[in-house]
């Protein structure tokens with residue numbers, strides 16, 4: 001697990017970009033829960049998921065509106081979309097586990 005920030009560094013409903021071990025990560029705090037997803041949208045391979053907006057249980061890519069479930073990164077239709085990373089908190093610090101997965105789009 002890697003420490004990435006303090007919980008207070010996150011803003012409800014807004015994404016934040018981190019680059020950990022060369023991996024692009026988008027962190028979201030939504031209704032008090034923290035989610036860590038790949039920051040790279042699979043549509044055009046752009047690092048923009050952290051700039052997305054929240055719609056129900058999804059983060060919506062700001063470029064063309066693809067939706068990814070916060071919980072597991074899957075697309076609306078259940079197909080794979082974004083890599084989802086395990087998140088834990090301890091003493092107000094946020095930790096994520098970087099798992100190297102090579103996704104075939």
Ligand code: FES
Pocket residue numbers: 041042043044045046061062063064065066
């Ligand atoms: S780049 Fe994300 S939907 Fe097009």
